[in-house]
Amino acid sequence: MIHPDDLTLQSWHDDELDAAQRAEVSTHVEGCEVCAAKVEGLGMVARASQRWLDAAPALPDDFTDLLMARLEREAPAPVEAAAPKPLAPVVPLRPTVKAAPSRRWVYPALAAAAAGVIAVRVALPSRPGARSLIPPAAVLVGGENAGGAKVTRVDIPGAQSFTVMQLPGVRPDSVTAVVWIQDRDELGDTQ
Amino acid sequence: MTTPVQDKVEGEEPDEVNPSEHKPSKASASHDRAIDRGLIERAAKGDSRAFRELVDRHQRKAHAVAYGVVRNVDDAREVTQDAFMRVYRHLNDFEGQASFSTWLYRIVVNLSIDLIRRRSPRKHLELDDRTELDGAPHELLPYRGDRDPLVSLERGRIVESVQQCLDQLPPYHRTIIVLREVEGLSYEEIAEAMQVPKGTVMSRLFHARRKMQRLLHDLLGDEVPSPQDDRDHEGKP
Numbered sequence: 294m295i296h297p298d299d300l301t302l303q304s305w306h307d308d309e310l311d312a313a314q315r316a317e318v319s320t321h322v323e324g325c326e327v328c329a330a331k332v333e334g335l336g337m338v339a340r341a342s343q344r345w346l347d348a349a350p351a352l353p354d355d356f357t358d359l360l361m362a363r364l365e366r367e368a369p370a371p372v373e374a375a376a377p378k379p380l381a382p383v384v385p386l387r388p389t390v391k392a393a394p395s396r397r398w399v400y401p402a403l404a405a406a407a408a409g410v411i412a413v414r415v416a417l418p419s420r421p422g423a424r425s426l427i428p429p430a431a432v433l434v435g436g437e438n439a440g441g442a443k444v445t446r447v448d449i450p451g452a453q454s455f456t457v458m459q460l461p462g463v464r465p466d467s468v469t470a471v472v473w474i475q476d477r478d479e480l481g482d483t484q
Numbered sequence: 485m486t487t488p489v490q491d492k493v494e495g496e497e498p499d500e501v502n503p504s505e506h507k508p509s510k511a512s513a514s515h516d517r518a519i520d521r522g523l524i525e526r527a528a529k530g531d532s533r534a535f536r537e538l539v540d541r542h543q544r545k546a547h548a549v550a551y552g553v554v555r556n557v558d559d560a561r562e563v564t565q566d567a568f569m570r571v572y573r574h575l576n577d578f579e580g581q582a583s584f585s586t587w588l589y590r591i592v593v594n595l596s597i598d599l600i601r602r603r604s605p606r607k608h609l610e611l612d613d614r615t616e617l618d619g620a621p622h623e624l625l626p627y628r629g630d631r632d633p634l635v636s637l638e639r640g641r642i643v644e645s646v647q648q649c650l651d652q653l654p655p656y657h658r659t660i661i662v663l664r665e666v667e668g669l670s671y672e673e674i675a676e677a678m679q680v681p682k683g684t685v686m687s688r689l690f691h692a693r694r695k696m697q698r699l700l701h702d703l704l705g706d707e708v709p710s711p712q713d714d715r716d717h718e719g720k721p
Contacts, residue, residue, distance in 0.1 A: 303690055307664070309671050338696045342665035345646035350557045352547050352564065357539050360565050361532065364572055 296328055297321060306335045513583070520584040528575040535575075539568055542585065545667060546592050552662030553596035553655055555647070563599060567591045582676065589669070589677040593659055600655050641704070649699040657692035664689055 297305070297318050304310050305318040322328045353359075443459040459470050520541070526534035546567055551560035570591050578587060650658050656678070663669045663677060674689075675682045 300686055300690055303693070304671075304686065307671070334697055335693060338661075338693050338700070339665045341642055341646050341696075341700060342661055344642050345650070346548055346552070346662075346666045348643040349548060349551050352543055352561060356543060356561070356565075357536055360539060360568055361536060363565065363569065364532075364535075367569065 296325065299331065302328055302331055303335060306332050517583050521580055524575055524578055524584065527572070535572060538571075538584075542588055543568070545585065546588055548666060549589055549592045549659075549662055550596050552650065552666060553593065553659050554599055555651060555658075559599055563592060563595045566595050570595075583673070586669070586673050586676050589663065589667070589673075590679065593663075593677055596659070597655055645700060645703040648703055649696050652699055653692060653695060657688060657695065660685065660688045661692050661696065 301310070301314070301318060302322075305315060305322070308315075310318060322332060445457045445459070457470055457472050520538065523534045523538045523541075527538060543564060547560055547564045550563040550567070551557065554560050554563060567588060571588060578584065650661070653661070659678060660674060663674045669677065671682050671685045671689075674685045678685065680688075
């Protein structure tokens with residue numbers, strides 16, 4: 294008779310064998326006193342360990358309360374995952390007004406015009422009292438210098454958003470503006 | 485032939501514990517995972533009630549593992565609390581593919597081992613298996629009898645004896661005994677919790693059990709059957 298090795302018997306006892314192996318070892322153990330006794334020896338260790346745990350002292354009833362109090366003191370909030378950070382706080386250019394009914398052909402034109410205005414206004418000295426062509430409902434998400442580029446995003450609630458990247462031009466007094474227009478659908482929950 | 489689990493259910497004494505009966509079914513485990521994932525998502529967004537529920541669901545098991553490894557009530561409580569603190573701080577790092585329990589166990593085991601190391605810096609914890617096997621039997625020890633000897637023993641005496649056995653095992657053997665015999669983790673889950681290969685889990689579990697068998701016999705004397713020397717049983721024809 295070929296006995297399964299002890300590791301295989303252990304795996305059988307722990308129900309870690311695949312179906313074919315399990316069936317083979319089961320047949321053997323059924324007819325082999327030696328192996329059946331070894332398996333029973335394993336069971337005894339398990340039962341003794343379980344009884345030990347049953348008698349183990351429990352945590353105090355106020356464990357969770359104490360833990361939550363410690364969390365309050367030491368860890369006010371879970372560490373955030375590496376979520377993309379906004380470029381800067383949202384700064385309304387004007388008091389936000391309710392967006393007009395969607396007229397999709399209007400907003401692309403307004404967005405392009407606004408982007409152009411921003412680009413031009415960066416290139417030219419601003420004039421006090423100059424009229425803005427940015428729509429009343431537009432929201433400017435502030436600019437930030439990153440590697441020499443100035444990034445500005447303008448959101449038009451209910452319509453579109455566009456990002457303007459202003460890069461130093463070839464001439465010292467010039468600026469190259471790149472405008473990236475996004476449909477509202479692409480922005481998800483951006484406001 | 486039935487599975488080992490089924491074998492033990494039949495004719496069992498009322499207070500006997502089936503080694504695998506506390507292991508949840510696959511459907512139940514899947515349901516539990518879904519609940520845990522939901523709680524983790526809510527807790528990560530700042531819902532403290534969700535985190536409290538998560539703690540309530542897992543604190544007993546976390547504490548059992550900690551207690552099994554550090555063997556001191558106060559230390560186990562400290563480790564359990566530290567483990568949940570760490571969980572909270574890293575809720576966003578939890579990967580949904582793994583079970584929360586396994587992730588928690590890994591943290592508990594690591595903190596427990598760290599604590600033992602701090603308390604006994606000179607003691608080498610990662611002993612070579614060959615070294616710690618000195619004096620231990622070379623095979624699984626058989627038990628031949630009509631009745632489980634543990635049934636007739638006083639519960640208190642068994643508990644005390646197992647405690648003494650665990651005291652004599654190195655921490656990584658205690659850990660593996662607790663994760664498998666007490667918590668019912670699969671080899672795969674133990675490997676993940678202890679961050680060792682599955683083959684190492686099998687080997688360590690085997691050695692830990694053999695040593696436990698020998699120690700139990702030494703402590704409980706004649707009431708636990710004497711290990712038999714099966715020299716004729718070498719896994720050969």
